[in-house]
Amino acid sequence: MQSLPVAPSPPLPPETGPAAARHAPATWQRELAAAIRDPAELCALLALDADSAATARAAMGGFPLLVPRGFAARMRPGDPRDPLLLQVLPAAAEQIPAAGFTADPLDEAATLAAPGLLRKYPGRGLLLAAGGCAVNCRYCFRREFPYAENGVTQAGLAAAVEAVAGDETLTEVILSGGDPLLLDDARLADLVGRLEAIPHLRRLRIHSRLPVVLPARVTDALVATLAATRLTTVVVIHANHAQELDATVEHATRRMAAAPALLLNQAVLLAGVNDSLAAQRALAERLVEIGVMPYYLHLLDRVAGAAHFEVAAERAIALHRGLRESLPGYAVPRLVRARPGARAKEWIQ
Ligand SMILES: *Cc1c(COP(=O)(O)O)cnc(C)c1O
């Protein structure tokens, strides 16, 4: 599959209609526009040496650095091994080919039911609602996904909603991407409105890292949209380390929970970032503290450029056993792995 670089600045779809003229960009949109894109700037901000910046710039390839300033502010200055920094700073290891690591490890191109609709598991369809993200995670399995070719456009979105309407076996739509919360409030409300008009749909799920990396995205209007829909709403956030979950994130999760929405977290097990019992326990406990249930702990998808993040399955299983033996059952995420062609994510024991 051809790899298209993900846009460095997530393309905010051009505003149309009378609302566009009335509204200045929201706070979160300004924060996104001001996100850090230059490795030298991030390294200087964190008092890291110029070598780190040069290495990072050389390692970016077609997947640029992108980090909101609020997220960078949660990193520890002077620490090149900071668990948040490692998730976003391009590493030289990305450029080293590794056997078994490919551009489309989940064969997602094969599960497109319509432009912008991935149809892999019974009952739920995954709608690619936006192409970019507010942060570029180096381990991301969609880092090579050619969004533009696969319906992540307004026309593609309309076709995907049509496809959902035409498939009565679907009871749940998952808004994903990229990051679906990059849609602005008006577009999101419009999309939710079109989905809730489909009688066979019962649940709306949103998979987004924005409440963590750019919590200002959780606007009054977003909370109002979650509150107003007839659909049961589930918001799955994505945090990998307790250090990501500061008071601004807690404020965002609590507001969504009050909407109401059920809040879950998915994390990826990442070597050097969160592959210790202490890190996983702290993450689970902090999530519960901010009203978010740990849902999935994913083994890394084997995407090209991410081999240095891989944790061997045996070690993952041992870690997970340690979690089960030290946390209440509800705080233990399911350890899972995605397999191309399977009817569900595989639970690993
Ligand atoms: C992960 C995923 C889902 C959701 O699976 P759940 O087990 O319900 O969380 C749905 N569709 C696709 C394509 C996915 O990758």
Ligand code: SF4
């Ligand atoms: S992991 Fe999520 S937020 Fe990060 S780049 Fe991938 S899709 Fe975007």
